[in-house]
Amino acid sequence: MHATITDHRAEVAVLHLRGELDAxxxxxxxxxxxxLLERPVPRIVVDLTGLKFCDSVGxxxxxxxxxxxxxxxxxxxxAGANPFLAQLLETVGLGRYFAIFPEVDDAIAAAQI
Structure with missing residues (x-):
């Protein structure tokens, strides 16, 4: 797995994940x-576009x-989960705890509301 961070506006960080997230x-x-949690108010969009696999440990x-x-x-x-990851997030119930958006821009736009 490879992770990079970009900041959109000072208060929103986008965490871009690529590869496989596993044990x-x-x-x-x-x-x-x-x-990222060291920030005074952590606002994080996780970009899953480049993530090909994720297990329960991830x-x-x-x-x-x-x-x-x-x-x-x-x-x-x-944001940006492929069909496998989108189904995984819903199956394990993370949709109840975290917002899930089709695109990173959608998640950033929702943060402006």
């Missing part, structure tokens, strides 16, 4: 998320970050 690469995601990194994000008044949303 072997989840540590990288934890490190990147830990840095998804757990987002779930464990939710408490910190919520306690600081922030949010995390997902």
């Amino acid at each position: 072997d690469t989840a540590g990288q995601l934890h490190t990147v998320l830990a840095d 998804l757990s990194a987002f779930v464990t970050s939710k408490q910190v994000i919520a306690s600081r008044g922030g949010w995390l949303s997902f």
